[in-house]
Amino acid sequence: NAGVTQTPKFQVLKTGQSMTLQCAQDMNHNSMYWYRQDPGMGLRLIYYSASEGTTDKGEVPNGYNVSRLNKREFSLRLESAAPSQTSVYFCASSEASISNQPQHFGDGTRLSIL
Amino acid sequence: KNEVEQSPQNLTAQEGEFITINCSYSVGISALHWLQQHPGGGIVSLFMLSSGKKKHGRLIATINIQEKHSSLHITASHPRDSAVYICAAWFEDSNYKLTFGKGTLLTVNP
Numbered sequence: 001n002a003g004v005t006q007t008p009k010f011q012v013l014k015t016g017q018s019m020t021l022q023c024a025q026d027m028n029h030n031s032m033y034w035y036r037q038d039p040g041m042g043l044r045l046i047y048y049s050a051s052e053g054t055t056d057k058g059e060v061p062n063g064y065n066v067s068r069l070n071k072r073e074f075s076l077r078l079e080s081a082a083p084s085q086t087s088v089y090f091c092a093s094s095e096a097s098i099s100n101q102p103q104h105f106g107d108g109t110r111l112s113i114l
Numbered sequence: 115k116n117e118v119e120q121s122p123q124n125l126t127a128q129e130g131e132f133i134t135i136n137c138s139y140s141v142g143i144s145a146l147h148w149l150q151q152h153p154g155g156g157i158v159s160l161f162m163l164s165s166g167k168k169k170h171g172r173l174i175a176t177i178n179i180q181e182k183h184s185s186l187h188i189t190a191s192h193p194r195d196s197a198v199y200i201c202a203a204w205f206e207d208s209n210y211k212l213t214f215g216k217g218t219l220l221t222v223n224p
Contacts, residue, residue: 042214
């Protein structure tokens, strides 16, 4: 089973460029999440989608947009990349957005903004 | 404010030692999660608990709701246990959101 698949795994951008990080899950999960992980900090939620057709802001949404394309796919877009967005980005999914459901993570996208 | 604190930040052990990683949180929670992140970066969910104790192989997780504290124990540690262990809390006033600790880097030497 593939689980949660993120593409690309690595990317280098110049300031001001745009790009979309892709995420797909094959577990028929309803909820999907985008996190960023920075040195010395815990994972922080950027956006989440509790169910197909809905998206909501998390803790650090500024500079990002998301699209829940269908039940399987949840993309994260950087419209105008900034050096502060250099980070490792993780997509995750869970059966539902409730406290006792485990979240399944992708392998991460390492993004550098020059 | 919803906060999760882990200790220690770094832990080095010899193979075979008993390991304890601690997690404390600020206010009431619905559930506490323990996750493992290997050097390659992948994150795996280990446990979810809202009370008592859970065991999986050599890993044991406990939680004390009154003291707002959880521990992850590893018995008979092995070099393959080397990883970052992350505690995350689902706070009762949360809106679909886990709050993560900064992680504990465990290194087990042979």
